[in-house]
Every structure is written in structure tokens, then in C-alpha cells.
Amino acid sequence: MAWGDIPDWAYDSVHALLQSLHAVEPTTYQHCLRVGEYCKKLSADVGLNEFEQKVAEFSGLLHDIGKIGIEKEVLLKPSKLDPRELDIMRNHSVISEQIIQPLGAHPFFNQILPAVRGHHERLDGEGYPDKLAGEAIPLISRIILVVDTYDAMAENRVYRKGLPDDIIYSEIKRCTGTQFDPQIAKVFLENHARWKPTQDQETLHNIIKKVA
Ligand SMILES: [Fe+2]
Incomplete structure (x- = not known):
């Protein structure tokens, strides 16, 4: 990935997209803000340059924007999804890509x-x-997967409390090499505890402004 410029309108565009997510699904919006922040930190720890860190941060901010297009009964269902619902839910990453496509x-x-x-x-x-494997998966997707999984497990849900870090770390270790890129998971596990504590919700709402 080469160095490049980030157009001024990028910030406003991402802000507008995230505001639409906030209007439809505030919980996913907050998740996206955290994942954007974590992507920036993990990509820095992995050794990516500043431009690549911005690509990672924006990708994290937008990764679940496609959940706008998922029907609420499926998106918010507290119990296990049936195969039909799983197919609908799994389409969200494609919808995310479609929403960003015009940019x-x-x-x-x-x-x-x-x-x-x-x-x-x-x-x-x-x-x-696309059932991509190994290095055919974009590096930043592999970074998102680790921090997305962390956040999904750490987050309090209506039906369960968030899990403590040590349990999440063991789960990430257990799934390294099958789900997670070993190098990226290793960097996450070595550095995550040193990251600043998750910011409060009010601060998270201001991240977009700070991005700009
Ligand atoms: Fe997702």
C-alpha cells in the first residue's frame, strides 16, 4: 500500500455516513467508533505507516455501515439466527462495500x-x-477481524454482560491460525493491555471530529 493523500471531504463523508448509522442503529454506531479507534492502534502496533493507519481507522469506522440495510428483527435478535437469517446478516459486509462504492x-x-x-x-x-484464505485476505480486514471480535465479546449486550479481557484473550489465542492471522493476533495480545482504557460514550461521539 502506497502513501497517498486523504481528501478534505473524506472526513465529512464518513461523518455523514456514521450519522445515518447512528439514526438507525446507535449500538452499531458506537461499536464502529470503537473498532475505528482500535484499528488505528493495532495498525500502528503492527507497524503500518501513518497513511495506512488512516485507511485502517476509516475502514474500522465504516466496516459495519451495511447493517443499515439489515432488517431489525434479524439485527437485534437476541437468540441464535436461523440459516435464512444468518444469510441476511452475513450480507452486511457486502452492503457496507456497496454504500462506500460511490467514494x-x-x-x-x-x-x-x-x-x-x-x-x-x-x-x-x-x-x-468470498471465502478468501491466508494472505488473499486484505491485511486491514485481518486487523479489523481481531479488534471487531474483541469488541463484540467485551461489549455488554441486553442478554449478557461483556466478558473480561483474560477470557477474550484466551479465545483469540484459541482461534489463532484458523480465524485470526497469527502475527496480527500476537501483536494484539502483546499490546492491547497497554492501550488507553476505552473512552466513555460522550468522548466516542466526538471521535469523528477528532479524526478531522
Ligand atoms: Fe461485521
Whole structure:
């Protein structure tokens, strides 16, 4: 990935997209803000340059924007999804890509498209939507997968409390090499505890402004 410029309108565009997510699904909006922040930190710890860190941050902010297009009964269902509902839910990464597609003429967003589409691909090729495996999965998708999984497990849900870090770390270790890229998971596990504590919700609402 080469260095490049980030157009001024990128910030306003992402802000507008995230505001639409906030209007429809505030919980996913907050998740996206945290994942954007974590992507920036993990990509820095992995050794990506500043431009690549911005691509990672914006990809994290937008990775689940496609959940706007998922019917609420499926998106918010507290119990296990049936196969039909699972198919609907699994389409969200493709919808995320479709929503960002009109911005893809610019090289910055063009790099975000495959990262967002691939954020549920697994290292062993058992992910979705394209069943990519290993290094065929965009590097930033592999970064998103680790921090997305962390946040999903740490988050309090209506039906369960968030899990403590040590349990989540063991789960990430257990799934390294099948779901997660070993190098990226290792960097996450070595550095996560040193990251600043998750910011409060009010601060999270201001992240977009800080991004700009
Ligand atoms: Fe997702």
C-alpha cells in the first residue's frame, strides 16, 4: 500500500455516513467508533505507516455501515439466527462495500472497499463473503477481524454482560491460525493491555471530529 493523500471531504463523508448509522442503529454506531479507534492502534502496533493507519481507522469506522440495510428483527435478535437469517446478516459486509462504492473513485476510499468487504473472512477460508484464505485476505480486514471480535465479546449486550479481557484473550489465542492471522493476533495480545482504557460514550461521539 502506497502513501497517498486523504481528501478534505473524506472526513465529512464518513461523518455523514456514521450519522445515518447512528439514526438507525446507535449500538452499531458506537461499536464502529470503537473498532475505528482500535484499528488505528493495532495498525500502528503492527507497524503500518501513518497513511495506512488512516485507511485502517476509516475502514474500522465504516466496516459495519451495511447493517443499515439489515432488517431489525434479524439485527437485534437476541437468540441464535436461523440459516435464512444468518444469510441476511452475513450480507452486511457486502452492503457496507456497496454504500462506500460511490467514494471509491478516490484512491483512499478505493483501499477501504476491499478491507470492509473482507472483514469477516477467516484465515482458514471458512469466512464470508468470498471465502478468501491466508494472505488473499486484505491485511486491514485481518486487523479489523481481531479488534471487531474483541469488541463484540467485551461489549455488554441486553442478554449478557461483556466478558473480561483474560477470557477474550484466551479465545483469540484459541482461534489463532484458523480465524485470526497469527502475527496480527500476537501483536494484539502483546499490546492491547497497554492501550488507553476505552473512552466513555460522550468522548466516542466526538471521535469523528477528532479524526478531522
Ligand atoms: Fe461485521
